[in-house]
Amino acid sequence: MNVVNKLTPMSSGELMQIVLNKEELFILDVRNEDDFNDWKIEGESIEIINIPYFDLLDGVESALEKIPEDKKILVVCAKEGSSKFVAEQIVEAGRGNISYLIGGMKSWSEHLEPVKVGDLNDGGAIYQFVRIGKGCLSYMIISDGEAAIVDTARMTDVYESFADQHQVKIKHLIDTHLHADHISGGRKLAEQIGASYWLPPKDATDVTFTYNHLEAGHQITVGNTKVKIYPIYSPGHTIGSTSLIVDERYLFTGDILFVSSIGRPDLAGKAEDWVADLRNTLYNVYSSLSKELEVLPAHFGTVKELGEHGRVSARLGDLYKQNPGLNIAVEEAFRKAVTENLPPQPNAYQEIRQTNMGKLEPNEDEQREMEIGPNRCAIHDK
DSSP states (O other): OOGGGGEEEEOHHHHHHHHHTTOOEEEEEOSOHHHHHHOOOOOTTEEEEEOOGGGSTTOSHHHHTTSOSSSOEEEEOSSSHHHHHHHHHHHHTTOOSEEEETTHHHHHHHOOEEEEEEEOTTSOEEEEEEETTTTEEEEEEEETTEEEEESOOSOHHHHHHHHHHTTOEEEEEEOSSOOSSSOOOHHHHHHHHTOEEEEOGGGOTTOSSOOEEOOTTOOEEOSSTTOEEEEEEOOSSSTTOEEEEETTTEEEEETTBOSSOBBOSOTTSOHHHHHHHHHHIIIIIGGGSOTTOEEEESBOSSGGGOOGGGOOOEEHHHHHHHOGGGOOOSHHHHHHHHHSSOOOOOTTHHHHHHHHHTSOOOOHHHHHHHHOSOOOOBSOOO
């Protein structure tokens, strides 16, 4: 029998469905130990072990002893080559039901999965694009043949294809703040298709390009005139962080408020300065809004936050009961929580900020490398 025919490639999209459906899967990750400990594939029914590739060059016997014979096995590496080699050796050793991840963790980091959030009052809908390997969330608001994208990821072709499928024209690209964990695709896509790019001006003092000011008191109309985006100034993660209320039903919180945590204020080196802003946004500005608003954040921490069909959202009133970051009564305790014992900062976050300012122009490979790693915009990820 041809051994190669028994080895099955698996795409990131297929792996995404396994995670969402909570199917059992055993993963052998052959990256080095440091990379594995920093960032790995997660799922409620996924079991994963790490055996570095260089430990398997002389044979896969040590791996065979640790992987089950009655489960589907996926071998993963950084880019694909090493995992395919190891998977082939496992198949040659007589094991079946073996796959390798096409494109490796780089592909997993870039996969965007569109999930419908809900319908709008006067027609149209909101879709959430789940970047499961990075923990990023972006959105497309569709109404009457037009679309706006919020917190656009770097992989802009996905949005263009989705817009074509739904026969809508992208008119607005909106960043709720200057991102530090991923490279925004908003300005690039806006320039390519002749759309408007929006950014909070307080985050844009050092940018090298022109943009539209995303400010409280203004509104952005998408399609039907009754579908309007109202910005709300909500600093804390950055000094310019601006939330959006859409259709009086949805609250886009950027990196200020997540389902299980709150945003960190230290990625621009201004933690102590921005603590008061963060607390005011969370405990005063947001608390004055309708508790029926559906919160749509720009990130999530773990797959546990993924709800129906992979959607990440929560009712604002429920978050005030359940989210620990919204229940720190003593101000000094809050200050300590958001400035001390924080997770490591995102990979290459300073370079990412510079890129989003227009000051650096890394090539595609450099951009991929800068973004590798998990989401670290929250004060904790559990």
